[in-house]
Amino acid sequence: xxxxxxxxxxxxxxxxxxxxxxxxxxxxxxxxxxxxxxxxxxxxxxxxxxxxxxxxxxxxxxxxxxxxxxxxxxxxxxxxxxxxxxxxxxxxxxxxxxxxxxxxxxxxxxxxxxxxxxxxxxxxxxxxxxxxxxxxxxxxxxxxxxxxxxxxxxxxxxxxxxxxxxxxxxxxxxxxxxxxxxxxxxxxxxxxxxxxxxxxxxxxxxxxxxxxxxxxxxxxxxxxxxxxxxxxxxxxxxxxxxxxxxx
Amino acid sequence: xxxxxxxxxxxxxxxxxxxxxxxxxxxxxxxxxxxxxxxxxxxxxxxxxxxxxxxxxxxxxxxxxxxxxxxxxxxxxxxxxxxxxxxxxxxxxxxxxxxxxxxxxxxxxxxxxxxxxxxxxxxxxxxxxxxxxxxxxxxxxxxxxxxxxxxxxxxxxxxxxxxxxxxxxxxxxxxxxxxxxxxxxxxxxxxxxxxxxxxxxxxxxxxxxxxxxxxxxxxxxxxxxxxxxxxxxxxxxxxxxxxxxxxxxxxxx
Numbered sequence: 001x002x003x004x005x006x007x008x009x010x011x012x013x014x015x016x017x018x019x020x021x022x023x024x025x026x027x028x029x030x031x032x033x034x035x036x037x038x039x040x041x042x043x044x045x046x047x048x049x050x051x052x053x054x055x056x057x058x059x060x061x062x063x064x065x066x067x068x069x070x071x072x073x074x075x076x077x078x079x080x081x082x083x084x085x086x087x088x089x090x091x092x093x094x095x096x097x098x099x100x101x102x103x104x105x106x107x108x109x110x111x112x113x114x115x116x117x118x119x120x121x122x123x124x125x126x127x128x129x130x131x132x133x134x135x136x137x138x139x140x141x142x143x144x145x146x147x148x149x150x151x152x153x154x155x156x157x158x159x160x161x162x163x164x165x166x167x168x169x170x171x172x173x174x175x176x177x178x179x180x181x182x183x184x185x186x187x188x189x190x191x192x193x194x195x196x197x198x199x200x201x202x203x204x205x206x207x208x209x210x211x212x213x214x215x216x217x218x219x220x221x222x223x224x225x226x227x228x229x230x231x232x233x234x235x236x237x238x239x240x241x242x243x244x245x246x247x
Numbered sequence: 248x249x250x251x252x253x254x255x256x257x258x259x260x261x262x263x264x265x266x267x268x269x270x271x272x273x274x275x276x277x278x279x280x281x282x283x284x285x286x287x288x289x290x291x292x293x294x295x296x297x298x299x300x301x302x303x304x305x306x307x308x309x310x311x312x313x314x315x316x317x318x319x320x321x322x323x324x325x326x327x328x329x330x331x332x333x334x335x336x337x338x339x340x341x342x343x344x345x346x347x348x349x350x351x352x353x354x355x356x357x358x359x360x361x362x363x364x365x366x367x368x369x370x371x372x373x374x375x376x377x378x379x380x381x382x383x384x385x386x387x388x389x390x391x392x393x394x395x396x397x398x399x400x401x402x403x404x405x406x407x408x409x410x411x412x413x414x415x416x417x418x419x420x421x422x423x424x425x426x427x428x429x430x431x432x433x434x435x436x437x438x439x440x441x442x443x444x445x446x447x448x449x450x451x452x453x454x455x456x457x458x459x460x461x462x463x464x465x466x467x468x469x470x471x472x473x474x475x476x477x478x479x480x481x482x483x484x485x486x487x488x489x490x491x492x493x494x495x496x497x498x499x500x
Contacts, residue, residue: 144313144314145456184312185374
């Protein structure tokens with residue numbers, strides 16, 4: 001190799017190294033930015049999918065019963081009455097009450113569902129079977145045990161029973177999938193009976209309140225009396241309803 | 248595993264101090280299938296009694312069950328409990344079969360299969376909860392299931408518990424009664440819940456859940472083990488006279 005060729009070869013290599021040194025940080029920044037954008041769009045998509053159903057102030061205000069844990073009787077539920085503007089559409093209404101239930105009471109100790117659990121989707125079949133699809137957190141973050149799992153499912157079923165008469169049965173999915181148990185104990189293979197009474201076409205709205213009224217909160221409107229008896233399958237209305245054949 | 252044919256003679260009497268025997272269960276469940284106690288096999292079927300208790304320490308293997316802040320793992324504690332329950336049952340004359348001996352995690356169906364392979368057995372699955380009033384114990388029986396109405400004499404696997412719900416309730420109430428005597432604050436009667444493990448078990452079956460892994464000291468739970476063991480053994484002994492098992496495999500109670 002002549003000295004002239006050596007010069008050009010070394011020069012070319014030096015230029016390539018310099019170009020790489022300049023370009024590499026730029027490339028790294030671009031990759032990071034792309035990853036961040038992807039993350040943001042996933043988060044955005046998740047937010048859009050799981051966005052709590054907006055409360056329409058034009059909807060009639062309805063006395064809504066939400067079932068959270070009792071602070072006086074261990075492992076039982078109590079109805080907490082709040083006034084919410086609820087849709088007359090049973091699917092929308094179910095989403096509204098379940099999202100309020102998931103948001104939890106003021107006293108976090110009385111939660112029945114994990115704070116990070118989300119309602120991903122809700123469907124109502126013509127035969128009255130509701131399909132509620134929750135995020136994985138419902139199964140992974142709930143305290144393991146028959147008591148706690150039963151309390152969680154009962155709070156969902158009884159809240160639907162009290163507020164959405166069109167829901168006759170409830171099938172729970174986790175992240176779109178059928179699962180055997182909620183967290184190792186409670187059987188989710190079957191649908192739970194929610195309402196045995198025929199559905200009412202509509203629910204009477206509560207009397208209108210002036211805008212100066214104190215807004216209702218779960219804690220301030222807590223009903224004094226606990227729901228009668230422990231939650232068992234054969235003690236209506238608190239039953240963890242009997243499973244049925246798979247829909 | 249114990250073969251039913253190796254069962255001891257049925258002369259065992261309920262322990263002293265046991266409550267009066269529960270009233271005999273219904274002879275046939277609603278919609279009972281052909282082959283149930285009094286139909287297909289009729290008077291020719293010899294009757295056998297309860298002689299085997301299948302104990303199921305829940306969870307195990309990669310599934311630790313409930314976990315306490317102090318490192319308490321449900322799967323380990325229930326295995327320790329089972330040792331004491333087994334001893335108490337053997338003192339009452341029962342043979343004991345366990346669904347797991349060590350840190351394995353058989354599936355729900357495998358555990359049920361262990362029980363369903365026995366005849367004249369009852370099934371007890373043991374759990375420690377994450378919540379509930381510490382120092383109490385609850386008995387669960389399965390929620391109502393659609394009756395088995397098939398005419399082919401077979402019990403559907405996924406509803407195997409259905410014909411035994413009445414017996415399970417009787418057995419559960421007896422065990423709960425003894426537990427409540429020992430552990431104040433426990434319910435007076437067995438509760439119902441859709442417990443997955445019970446649904447596929449073709450025998451009188453209960454879940455016993457002790458509260459809870461939230462105790463600061465594991466010794467608090469260990470101290471409950473003898474009382475839980477005694478309650479289950481006495482409950483099984485008291486239940487024994489009310490459980491007459493047809494001598495024909497596959498026949499319903």
